[in-house]
Amino acid sequence: MDWQAFWLSVRLAAIVAAILVAIGMPIAYWIAYSRWQWKFLAEAVVALPIVLPPTVLGFYVLVALGSRSPIGRWWQSLTGHTLAFTFTGLVIGSVIYSLPFAVQPFATAFAAVDSRLVAASSVLGASRLRTFFRVILPLSIDGLVTGIALSFAHTLGEFGVVLMVGGNIPGETRTASIDIYDKVQAFDYSGANQTALVLMGISFVLLVLLYAFNRKLSAVWQWK
Amino acid sequence: MTDTAEARNASALGSLSELAVSITKNFGAEFSLDIACTFEPGITIVFGPSGAGKTTLLDCIAGLTPPNHGRIAIGPRVLFASEIRRNTALRHRNVGYVFQDLALFPHLSAEQNIAYSLNAVPAGERRARVNAILESFRIGHLRARKPGEISGGERQRVALARSLVTNPSALLLDEPLAALDARTKSAIIEDLRAWNETHRVPILYVTHSREEVFALGERVIVVEHGRVIADGTPHEVMSAPMQETVAQLAGFENVFDTTAVALHENQGSMTCRLGRSTVELETPLVRAEVGSMLRVGIRAGDILLAVEKPRGLSARNVIEGRIVSLEQRDVIVVARVDCGVEMEVHLTIAAREALSFQPGKKVWLVVKTHSCHLMRG
Numbered sequence: 160m161d162w163q164a165f166w167l168s169v170r171l172a173a174i175v176a177a178i179l180v181a182i183g184m185p186i187a188y189w190i191a192y193s194r195w196q197w198k199f200l201a202e203a204v205v206a207l208p209i210v211l212p213p214t215v216l217g218f219y220v221l222v223a224l225g226s227r228s229p230i231g232r233w234w235q236s237l238t239g240h241t242l243a244f245t246f247t248g249l250v251i252g253s254v255i256y257s258l259p260f261a262v263q264p265f266a267t268a269f270a271a272v273d274s275r276l277v278a279a280s281s282v283l284g285a286s287r288l289r290t291f292f293r294v295i296l297p298l299s300i301d302g303l304v305t306g307i308a309l310s311f312a313h314t315l316g317e318f319g320v321v322l323m324v325g326g327n328i329p330g331e332t333r334t335a336s337i338d339i340y341d342k343v344q345a346f347d348y349s350g351a352n353q354t355a356l357v358l359m360g361i362s363f364v365l366l367v368l369l370y371a372f373n374r375k376l377s378a379v380w381q382w383k
Numbered sequence: 384m385t386d387t388a389e390a391r392n393a394s395a396l397g398s399l400s401e402l403a404v405s406i407t408k409n410f411g412a413e414f415s416l417d418i419a420c421t422f423e424p425g426i427t428i429v430f431g432p433s434g435a436g437k438t439t440l441l442d443c444i445a446g447l448t449p450p451n452h453g454r455i456a457i458g459p460r461v462l463f464a465s466e467i468r469r470n471t472a473l474r475h476r477n478v479g480y481v482f483q484d485l486a487l488f489p490h491l492s493a494e495q496n497i498a499y500s501l502n503a504v505p506a507g508e509r510r511a512r513v514n515a516i517l518e519s520f521r522i523g524h525l526r527a528r529k530p531g532e533i534s535g536g537e538r539q540r541v542a543l544a545r546s547l548v549t550n551p552s553a554l555l556l557d558e559p560l561a562a563l564d565a566r567t568k569s570a571i572i573e574d575l576r577a578w579n580e581t582h583r584v585p586i587l588y589v590t591h592s593r594e595e596v597f598a599l600g601e602r603v604i605v606v607e608h609g610r611v612i613a614d615g616t617p618h619e620v621m622s623a624p625m626q627e628t629v630a631q632l633a634g635f636e637n638v639f640d641t642t643a644v645a646l647h648e649n650q651g652s653m654t655c656r657l658g659r660s661t662v663e664l665e666t667p668l669v670r671a672e673v674g675s676m677l678r679v680g681i682r683a684g685d686i687l688l689a690v691e692k693p694r695g696l697s698a699r700n701v702i703e704g705r706i707v708s709l710e711q712r713d714v715i716v717v718a719r720v721d722c723g724v725e726m727e728v729h730l731t732i733a734a735r736e737a738l739s740f741q742p743g744k745k746v747w748l749v750v751k752t753h754s755c756h757l758m759r760g
Contacts, residue, residue, distance in 0.1 A: 278447055279486035283500035283549065284474045293499070297490045 160353040163330055164338035168358075171246070171334060172314040175253045179261035179310045180303075182254070187265030187306075188291065206259045213256065213319025220252040220324050244326045249334075252324040257313045261306040268302020269295055301372075308369045312362050400424070400458025402553045402585040406443055406450035416440060416450075416609040422553070422585035426576075428596050428617070429589045431606035437589045438483070440606070441555040444587070445480045446473030457552045457585075479551030483558045485542040487530040493517075493541045494526035500549045516544045520574055536567040543571070547578055554586045561592065572599065597649055618648035619670060635680035635756070636727040643675045652699075652752055655679060660723030665699040666755035680756045683729040687749035688718065690738050700750040706742050709735065716740075722748055 190202055208216055224242035225231045234242050242248040272295050280290040296303070318336040325332030327341065335354050342351035405419040416436045429437050442448045444455055446462065449470055455463040457478075462471045487496050494513060501509045517523040520540040525533050530541065539559060546554060560568045579586060588599060596603055596617045605613040613619075641655040644663065651668045655677065666679060693701060704722030711717075716730040718740065726748060730740070740746070 273486070275482055275484060275486040276488060278473075279480075279482065279488075280499070281473045282445055282447075282476075282478065282480045283545070284477075285499070285502075286474065289502070294488060 160350065160357070161333075161335075161338045164333050165335045165354065165357065167246075167330065167333065168315050168335040171249060171253060172311045174250055175257055175314040176261075176307050176311040178250070178254050179257060180307060183258065183261035183265050183306060183310075184296075186258075187262045187269055188295075190262065190266040191269035205262050208256050209259050213317065214323055216256055217252060217320040217323025220248075220255060220320065224248050224251065224324065243324060244328060244332060246325075246331055249321060249325040249332050252320045253314045253317060256317060256320045257310040260309040260313045264302040264306035264309065265299070266302075268299035268305075271302075272298045304372055305369060308365050312365050316358060316362060400460075400552055400584070402444070402587075403454070403456045404440070404444060406453030406455060406463070408439065408443060408448070408450045414609060416443070418606070418609070418611055419453075420604060420611055420614070422587060423602075424583040424585050425579065426586045426588050426599055426601045428599055428601065428603040429587055429606055430593075430596050430603050431591065433591055435606045436609040437591075437606055438557055439609075441480065441557055441587065441589060444553070445478050445555055446471065446476050460552070477549065477552050479546035479549060479554040481542050481546050481554075481556045481559045483561070485530075485538055485559075487538060487542055487545070489530055492527050492529055493522060493533070496530070496541055497545045497548050499545065512548055516548045519578060520544045536563050536571065539563060539567075539571060540574070543575065547582075550582065551584060553584055556586065556588045558589055558591070560595070561590070565594075565598075568595075569598065597651060616648070618646060618668060636683035636729075637681040637686075639679050639724055641677050641679045641757075643671045643673055643677060646671070646673060655755075655757075657724050662702055662723040664702075664750065664755055665752045666757055667753055669757050671757075678758045680758070681726070681750060681754055683717070683727040685750065685754035686726060686728045688720070688728055688730065688734075688738070688740070689747040689749060690740075690744070692747050693749060696749060698749045698751045700748075700752070700755075702748045702750070704746055704748055706740055706744045706746055708742055709740060720746060720748060 186205065190198065190205070221243055222228060223230055224234070226235055226241045226243075231241050231243070242251065276294055276298070277290055280294045281287075285293065316336060317334075318340065321332065321334050321337060322340075325334075325337075327333050327337050333341075335358055339351045339354050339358075342348075342354070401424065402422040404422070406416065407418075408416040410416075414436070416439050418436075418440055429440065431437050439448065443450045443463075450463065450465070452465045453463070454461065454465070461467075461469055462476050462478075463469060488499065491499070494517070497516060498509055498513050501512060504512065514523070517526060520543060522537060522540045522544065525537055525541065530538055533541070543556075543559070560571060563571070575586070588595075590596065599617075601616075603613075603615065603617050604611050639657045641657050641664070643653055644656050645654040646668065647653060648668065652665050653668045653671065655664050655666050656662065657664060657679070664679065669677070671677060687698075689701075692703075702722045704720040704726070707719040707721050707725065709716055709718050711732070714732060716732055716735045718728045718730055720726045720728055728748065734740075
């Protein structure tokens with residue numbers, strides 16, 4: 160079994176989940192509380208990765224990160240190399256790909272907090288930020304844990320985006336799922352099976368923990 | 384000076400700032416709120432049926448929803464004024480608001496709930512203020528418990544304490560005690576009164592319960608369909624409207640001129656003297672002053688006769704008299720009794736036989752308070 164690929168996957172999933180907590184919460188807050196009439200457009204954009212074929216997403220991320228795009232050129236002028244086929248590029252692609260898996264449970268949980276509690280917090284002199292951290296967030300722990308676990312598991316198992324953006328560079332972009340694909344190509348079924356079993360085991364344990372923690376997982380799929 | 388600093392100074396001085404509200408708010412064509420009212424320091428009851436606009440009034444004052452037009456001010460501090468486009472953010476209004484459902488933070492302990500608004504206060508002072516309010520609302524023993532772990536009355540006290548620890552310049556209570564039993568209720572009201580002895584801020588107490596209005600017994604405004612339709616003491620605005628019309632009293636066998644001699648507002652009753660006699664009747668409270676001339680009607684069939692002075696009765700009127708005449712009409716015996724005025728009383732034949740009523744016999748008349756029907760004289 161290729162442990163290097165396995166740990167790369169875990170590292171990628173952990174970093175992506177952490178980034179998604181940071182950027183997913185403000186987006187989810189906005190989705191849950193904004194009264195903008197075109198909000199549904201933004202909601203659709205965030206949800207797009209759920210229905211988009213990973214290769215399509217991966218293709219556009221590759222183009223956007225490549226040396227011909229403004230972003231790619233700006234990064235190249237900063238660091239001397241392009242983002243494509245790097246671990247950083249992989250992180251960016253994965254963040255976009257797993258965004259809805261974090262934002263949706265977050266937003267559902269935020270919107271489910273009793274509006275009278277939010278009003279009470281304001282009446283008691285709290286700013287929006289304080290209300291968020293002292294009232295909304297503690298009462299949304301279920302959704303927060305769900306979002307983190309789902310985006311972690313989803314990133315751990317992704318294949319199409321990684322292949323498009325990262326390629327297959329050992330120690331840099333060669334993740335566990337790429338490793339499985341490689342081994343099958345080489346007719347190494349037992350090697351592929353080992354890695355596949357480990358990935359399946361992790362995903363299963365994560366979901367078991369999640370369901371045990373929060374029996375309302377079905378709420379994840381409901382937009383508010 | 385910022386609004387909040389100004390508010391803190393004002394409450395530190397124990398200023399007697401009144402809350403002046405003059406607002407309109409429209410909800411489509413069916414309903415609009417149009418209220419102009421000044422609330423002095425002390426409790427003002429806002430009474431009205433559900434859907435009358437009571438909660439909307441509080442929401443406007445607190446800043447949860449903006450009025451369309453008008454002005455809201457506490458003393459010199461203007462919270463909302465449509466003509467200068469001022470709409471102070473609700474967190475800077477320094478208004479205490481206890482919601483109908485209390486809205487205690489379920490994940491925080493009683494103490495954390497109460498200390499919630501004091502994050503900018505130095506730790507030592509914060510502790511002192513929280514302890515003081517915990518003590519004055521007798522909930523010190525609950526400080527570590529969460530709202531889900533305490534009783535309804537205790538939750539109520541925590542919610543009040545949480546609002547009052549901010550030293551608000553006005554306090555809004557939306558049916559705060561509706562779900563509580565009478566004893567718990569009056570204990571909490573006493574603690575609230577005690578608090579307001581020292582703080583003297585306007586307290587708006589919303590309720591749709593008549594009993595609460597009489598129990599609190601201060602100024603009451605009656606709100607219906609978004610308008611103030613009455614304003615005064617509970618007695619002035621809550622008493623049964625002058626019920627009987629002349630036509631209704633026409634069917635009464637006993638109708639007397641009467642003078643109100645005493646009002647018992649907290650009991651919902653009054654004392655009336657009949658005609659020029661010395662006979663006094665306890666009657667239901669109506670909108671009247673001492674000395675008012677009224678008419679009282681009593682049905683002959685609503686009066687009981689006793690041959691001995693009765694004891695242990697719930698009826699409040701027991702009047703001594705003497706039977707003048709007895710006359711049988713079909714199956715009813717009509718007795719005329721002189722008790723200072725002449726009353727007609729209807730008895731059954733069996734009752735006359737059993738108690739051997741005769742003219743000249745000494746009797747006691749028994750009349751329930753609510754058998755006395757009043758109208759303007």
